[in-house]
Structures are given as C-alpha cells and as structure tokens.
Amino acid sequence: MSLKLYVHPLSQPARALLLFCRANSIPFQEHVVDLIKGEHKREEYKKVNPFQKVxxxxxxGFLLTESVAILRYLSRTFSVPDHWYPKESELQARIDAYMAWQHLNLRSYGSMYFQTGYVIPRTFKQPVNEQKLSxxxxxxETALDEITDIWLKDGPFIGGGKQISVADLLAVTEMEQPGMAGYDVKTYNKRITEYMNTVREILQPHYDQIHSECHKIQEKALKKA
Structure with a gap:
C-alpha cells in the first residue's frame, strides 16, 4: 500500500498529518509542494487538488483533501492506537466537536494573524497593517481563552481526553503558527504553556523535526517583537 503526503512545513494541517504518520510509524512518501514558489497554483497540481492547497x-491512487477528513481516514485505515480517534461514541464526538469548532476560531484567527503579520508584508513588500493585526x-486570544476554559477544562487534552488525539495535533500546530509573526502563544497563560509542552514531549523527536523551519522563523520574529 502506497501513501503519499503533499505538504509544506509552513502549513499547520500539513504538519498535523506528518506528526500523525510519524508518531504511528505509518510509512509514507513526503512530497513538498513549494507554496513560496507557487507550485500549488500550477495546473499539474490542480489535478491532485482542485482547491490547490495542502x-x-x-x-x-485514492486522492483525499481536507486535513480533518484525512486524519479520520488514516485513523480508520491504518492500525493505530484507539486514543487517536476513539471508536467510543462520546469520546469521538468530543473530538469531532473540536475539529468543527476550530475552523472559525483558533485556525481562523491564528492563520490570519500569521498572514497579516508575516506572509503579506514579505510577499508584497509592505508594512504590517497594525489595525488588522490587532x-x-x-x-x-478569545479562542485561546475558550481552549483554556472549555476544551481543556475536564482533562489534560482537548475535549477532556486522558490521552492525546488527532484534535490535539490540529490544536498545537495552529498554536505554533502566530509565533512566526511575533506572537508567542506558548506563553499566553499557564494552562496553554503546560498543554503545549505536554503534547510536544509526547511527540518527540518528531515534533521538533517537523517544526524546525517554523521555530527558526519564530526565533527571529520573537527577537524583534
């Protein structure tokens, strides 16, 4: 069985998939789509993903887009521990609830902070729009408060889980993203700090390997902040 991942290191959901596969020793071929050079906009890539994203x-030969759908598919298709995407209905529902919530909350605001504070200024050679950034x-920060007060209220992992799940992979990769624009989510509050450190340690050495490029950019950005 041949599994190929089309990814880029600056894509949060791509990093979540890489973490899942490496943590579970799932063999795969990694194909980096160079977003900086616009490879995702080329006609040949449109045959892989008509939305032209990673x-x-x-x-x-089965092509699948959308990170949430992919994580569910991989959890069902490969032999992985049940805690990643539990078969028990209520546990699975909590994970599904987070994955539905995150699109318009943590992912939306974290991505736009990154785009506004990092991508747009470098792409178009213009100053940061401070009003939009604010x-x-x-x-x-509203999303981080909700993660603290709601999603992590009843346990060490998202949704009150006692073990790590695919929801946590999506959460931490999103939390890493604003750091490249100078906002260190890891120090937002004690609970977030503990949570990110716990997930990072569980996923080592893969976590630091997969985030190496992000962390280099973060280090430079945070020195300037």
Missing part, C-alpha cells in the same frame, strides 16, 4: 494524500490578535 495537505493532500494519495493512497493507492483585530486578529483579539480573536486569537
């Missing part, structure tokens, strides 16, 4: 998987910062 990540995508090709599994024995707006996205407020939304990001």
């Amino acid at each position: 990540p995508v998987i090709s599994h024995d 707006k996205f910062e407020k939304g990001l």
Whole structure:
C-alpha cells in the first residue's frame, strides 16, 4: 500500500498529518509542494487538488483533501492506537466537536494573524497593517481563552481526553503558527504553556523535526517583537 503526503512545513494541517504518520510509524512518501514558489497554483497540481492547497494524500491512487477528513481516514485505515480517534461514541464526538469548532476560531484567527503579520508584508513588500493585526490578535486570544476554559477544562487534552488525539495535533500546530509573526502563544497563560509542552514531549523527536523551519522563523520574529 502506497501513501503519499503533499505538504509544506509552513502549513499547520500539513504538519498535523506528518506528526500523525510519524508518531504511528505509518510509512509514507513526503512530497513538498513549494507554496513560496507557487507550485500549488500550477495546473499539474490542480489535478491532485482542485482547491490547490495542502495537505493532500494519495493512497493507492485514492486522492483525499481536507486535513480533518484525512486524519479520520488514516485513523480508520491504518492500525493505530484507539486514543487517536476513539471508536467510543462520546469520546469521538468530543473530538469531532473540536475539529468543527476550530475552523472559525483558533485556525481562523491564528492563520490570519500569521498572514497579516508575516506572509503579506514579505510577499508584497509592505508594512504590517497594525489595525488588522490587532483585530486578529483579539480573536486569537478569545479562542485561546475558550481552549483554556472549555476544551481543556475536564482533562489534560482537548475535549477532556486522558490521552492525546488527532484534535490535539490540529490544536498545537495552529498554536505554533502566530509565533512566526511575533506572537508567542506558548506563553499566553499557564494552562496553554503546560498543554503545549505536554503534547510536544509526547511527540518527540518528531515534533521538533517537523517544526524546525517554523521555530527558526519564530526565533527571529520573537527577537524583534
């Protein structure tokens, strides 16, 4: 069985998929789509993903887009521990609830903070729009408060889980993203700090390997902040 991952190191959901596969020793071929050079906009890539984004998987010729769908598919298809995406209905529902929530909350505001504070200024050679950045910062902090007070209220992992799940992979990779624009989520509050450190340690050495490029950019950005 051949599994191919189309990814880029600056893509949060792509990093979540890489973490899942490496943590579970799932063999795969990694194909880096160079977003900086615009490879995702080329016609040949449109045949892989008509939305022209990453990540995508090709599994024995079966193409699948959307990170949440991919994580569910990989959890069902490969032999992985049940805690990643539990079969028990209530536990699975909590994970599904987070994955539905995150799109318009943590992912939305964290991504836009990153785009506004890092991508757009470098791509178009223009100063940061501080008004927009402030707006996205407020939304990001609201999402972090909700993660602290709701999603992590009943246990060490998302949704009150006692073990790590695919929801945690999506959460931590999103939390890493604003750091490249100078906002260190890891120090937002004690609970977030503990949570990110716990997930990072569980996923070592893969976590630091997969985030190496992000962390280099973060280090430079945080020195300037």
